[in-house]
Amino acid sequence: MSKPSDHSRFEEILIDSIDEAFSSLGERVKNVLFFQLENKFKLTKKEIPYKIQDFSDALERIFGSAAKNLEILIMKKLHQKITCSYKWQGPSWLVPEVTFNEYIELLRVSFEDENKIGEVEVWVDGEEPKQFV
Numbered sequence: 001m002s003k004p005s006d007h008s009r010f011e012e013i014l015i016d017s018i019d020e021a022f023s024s025l026g027e028r029v030k031n032v033l034f035f036q037l038e039n040k041f042k043l044t045k046k047e048i049p050y051k052i053q054d055f056s057d058a059l060e061r062i063f064g065s066a067a068k069n070l071e072i073l074i075m076k077k078l079h080q081k082i083t084c085s086y087k088w089q090g091p092s093w094l095v096p097e098v099t100f101n102e103y104i105e106l107l108r109v110s111f112e113d114e115n116k117i118g119e120v121e122v123w124v125d126g127e128e129p130k131q132f133v
Contacts, residue, residue, distance in 0.1 A: 010082075010111045011049040014104065017077035018048060021070060036062060052101045071100040082107050 022030035037043045041058040048055045059067040098106065 010108050011046075013081050013111075014049045014078060014108075015045060017081060018074050020077045021073040024073065033062070049104075052104050056100050068100075075100065075103055078104070078107060082111055 019030070022033050025033075034045055037048075037055070037058055038045070041054070041061075043051060043054055043058060056067070056071065059070055063070060
């Protein structure tokens with residue numbers, strides 16, 4: 001079963017962002033992390049984009065509460081590649097809390113679905129922004 005090209009592109013960008021975040025910990029640490037994910041948690045590098053919650057759970061088991069810092073770093077790396085801005089419809093005093101999994105899914109949907117309801121802008125690697133309404 002083949003994935004649509006936009007879907008594949010998003011997964012490549014996500015894996016690249018994870019790779020960059022892991023690399024910031026050092027090349028050896030990055031290699032050990034991917035090894036642990038594959039051998040201890042049965043999660044290959046290619047499967048991560050399809051199993052974000054499993055990935056997040058594995059990071060928490062490896063790093064404990066410090067996993068959140070690594071997730072934030074991954075989100076920052078991903079945000080540098082795909083920027084999504086969503087116009088908040090709620091009151092200004094209420095700031096929505098978004099989990100790692102929700103953030104990845106929001107960017108995935110924004111990247112892949114041009115028929116989204118709401119106003120979303122997406123930038124990919126510095127290209128001209130696309131606005132979806």
